[in-house]
Amino acid sequence: MVKPGVWQTVGIASGVAGAAGAAVGVGVAARRRNRIAAERRRLAAQLTSAPPAESTPRSEESSVTADDGVRLSCEEIEAPAGVRPALTVVLVHGFALDRRTWSLQLPVLAALRGPAVRIVLYDQRSHGRSERAPRATCTIDQLGHDLDAVIRALAPDGPLVLVGHSMGGMTLMALAEQRPDLFAERVAGVALVSTSAGDMGSQGLTAALLSRNNPLLRGVGLLARVQPKLVEGVRRAAGDLIWSITRSYAYGDRSVDPGLVDLVDTMIGANAVDALTDFVDTLGSHDRIAALPALAGCEVLVAAGDADKMIPFSHSERIAAELPDARLLRLPGVGHMPMLEKTTEFDAALVELIDASARRAAEGRSVRRMRRRA
CATH class of the missing domain: 3.40.50.1820 (Alpha/Beta hydrolase fold, catalytic domain)
Incomplete structure (x- = not known):
């Protein structure tokens, strides 16, 4: 069974948080964010093996028109x-x-x-x-x-x-x-x-998430298009929680270098939520x-x-x-x-x-x- 991907999960989580944040227990959520942030700091202090930027070879940037x-x-x-x-x-x-x-x-x-x-x-x-x-x-x-x-x-x-x-x-x-x-x-x-x-x-939760009839995904995509600042603001506010989700779904080892989690987290965060939901139908x-x-x-x-x-x-x-x-x-x-x-x-x-x-x-x-x- 294919389980929901972190990229889709993060995008959905951002939209859901924006749409239903008032229903979440604020105190519980804050305590959970604090635990995640503390764990992130602890791992960062232990693991620093990400390669230095200067190891990246020189490149020439260009653009191609599709x-x-x-x-x-x-x-x-x-x-x-x-x-x-x-x-x-x-x-x-x-x-x-x-x-x-x-x-x-x-x-x-x-x-x-x-x-x-x-x-x-x-x-x-x-x-x-x-x-x-x-x-x-x-x-x-x-x-x-x-x-x-x-x-x-x-x-x-x-x-x-x-x-x-x-x-x-x-x-x-x-x-x-x-x-x-x-x-x-x-x-x-x-x-x-x-x-x-x-x-x-083909089955289980992913089948529902990838379905073109899924009202949650359609709602998140619509909200992100009409209120992009709201959705992106919620995503930034939930940064530590999303970072933890990213680590869990991107990597098998929970002790992975936090710098590598940051890399994936940064890439995901650079993409607009509604841009990501645009690809749901084609993946399914x-x-x-x-x-x-x-x-x-x-x-x-x-x-x-x-x-x-x-x-x-x-x-x-x-x-x-x-x-x-x-x-x-x-x-x-x-x-x-x-x-x-x-x-x-x-x-x-x-x-x-x-x-x-x-x-x-x-x-x-x-x-x-x-x-x-x-």
Whole structure:
């Protein structure tokens, strides 16, 4: 059973708090917030392992216009000076997050020499620094077209490795459905991280939350559109409570570095509540099992934690069953953010995928070569 995700939970919690705050016991809520704040301070004093900002490699920011005119905020990191990249790695983040999802991977990927890679990453529409999109276009199908636009603009030639987390993995599947030729000709490797090929809301509470008939979600989305300052104010006021929810749903280890919880919490907080509710219908209707055969000619990594409360590990097992040559990486006790929670293990698997993809491309199994960029 798929349980409600932290991103959706946080957005809903913000709206519900705004709509029903008067009914909450103020004293009880205050005491709970104080306990959470105290625990957060205690963990922060114990754990300080988040990487320094200076470890992030230099990048060039740009923007790409999607086929419907929405501006997508992008970033490019070139291979080390004097080293020709073997392929381009495109990183695609998930729902309610942004490209900072990959902060811990960037130094590792940028330092690769054999093979060296270019890196392209971007914020999905209505997320991060990308432009807010009309609600009708907030679909996984459109996200696939957006990824295609980013590739055409920033990685128009040469072999590719596509890495997608959660809704980002669904985006890769949508692109495979739309452009199987791209996967046959240029995509040498694919990583599907903590994601699903479908059946996201088939039973239990999640089925109700993802239902297009759910009046709570519709009410929260409407309230956020007509009274955005009210809803966002409530979300800020409930910051410690939301931080605790984020830790619980994003990570399997409750003693995770608070800096990593802060990172996810900050990404979620940067997105408007009503922008997030715009994606509920598309998550609930996502079904792209039929698109997976387009990945069969690629090197494939399927990676997830078996303590993921948002998309259970069984979804990764289902994907791997459809792609018998894929590597299935099970991370014990890990939640929905394996690239942050178990960085060493995740990075090793990702580098192994890149190595195998570069060999595939060199052997001519991924055809078009990369032109030297100016």
